[in-house]
Amino acid sequence: MKLTLLRAAACLALFGSAALAHAQTYPTKTITMIVPFAAGGPTDTVARLVAQSMGTKLKQQIIIENVGGAGGTIGAARVAKAAPDGYTLFLHHIGQSTAPGLYRKLSYNAIDSFEPIGLITDVPMTLVARKDFPAKDMKEFLAYVKANKAKVTYANAGVGSASHLCGMLFMTAIGTDLTTVPYKGTGPAMNDLLGGQVDFMCDQTTNTTSQIKSGKIKAYGVTTKTRLASMPDLPTLNESGLAGFDVAVWHGLYAPKGTPKPVIDALAGALQVALKDPVVKQRFADLGTEPVPEAKARPEALRAHLKSEIDRWGAIINKAGVYAD
Ligand code: MLT
Secondary structure (H helix, E strand, O other), X not given: OHHHHHHHHHHHHHHHHHHHHHHHHOOOOOEEEEEOOOXXXXXXXXXXXXXXXXXXXXXXXXXXXXXXXXXXXXXXXXHHOOOOOOOEEEEEEOHHHHHHHHOOOOOOOOOOOEEEEEEEEEEEEEEEEEOOOOOOOHHHHHHHHHHHHHHOEEEEOOOOOHHHHHHHHHHHHHOOOOEEEEOOOHHHHHHHHHOOOOOEEEEEHHHHHHHHHOOOEEEEEEOOOOOXXXXXXXXXXXXXXXXXXXXXXXXEEEEEOOOOHHHHHHHHHHHHXXXXXXXXXXXXXXXXXXXXXXXXXXXXXXXXXXHHHHHHHHHHHHHHOOOOO
């Protein structure tokens, strides 16, 4: 019995020192950050900005791999199965908290299959349409949509995406079902909006600001309770007749469950530095958002936020009775 205990203690010491050694030299090779939507969309934009700055701090390249589909759940499943060695990261948004309610057969657990690293930013959404959409303001937009119903096409990034969530809340608010056109991300959806192949969508300012300001698409409202400093003339949906409409898209950074704590601490430290990077802060401001305060760019803050959001959206989704599978 004594020998077994000694052996066990030796193994633990060996394992512990190996993990510590790994963490002390981490990172020694390129890191992959999985983005669960197509390149060129708002989640991809946030990821590339954060990855560039974190890579500088960690002195290792962080490359982005876009794994789109099913509202972000295909990318999430990929990360949940990845090696917990710090070389696979996951940047996702509010969809990490809506998926458990929408998808009843997920191959992963939105909390237990991941190690939280920290919150990143909260991005408002805008309701935008093709530039020749026949409405000059929100009042005319609502009248047209209610009159034309399923003839109106609405783009999103799949069930569980932020654009789907916003659309679900919008259609519930106006009591009208529209024709949904799903994409692997709102990057490709924006291409069709610019080309007039789809009528409108609800998307994050990180993807719509430059197109709105250049007049290539029309904007009818912003989804937060307060107007945007970057577009102060754009009314909120709340003041345009959709009382109580208040949607913003929070983003978080994760690693697979079991990633050693010293590695998570190194990543959280690099994230906090990135969110104070003047280049990141300026780009976020240009795109209508800002980094979260440092206290939120920590594992415990993301864990608590994700849990409360899963509970919140689970109740809303159950009440709406909308499921993806
Ligand atoms: C979403 O709608 O969830 C995102 O905008 C998708 C994306 O980042 O492409």
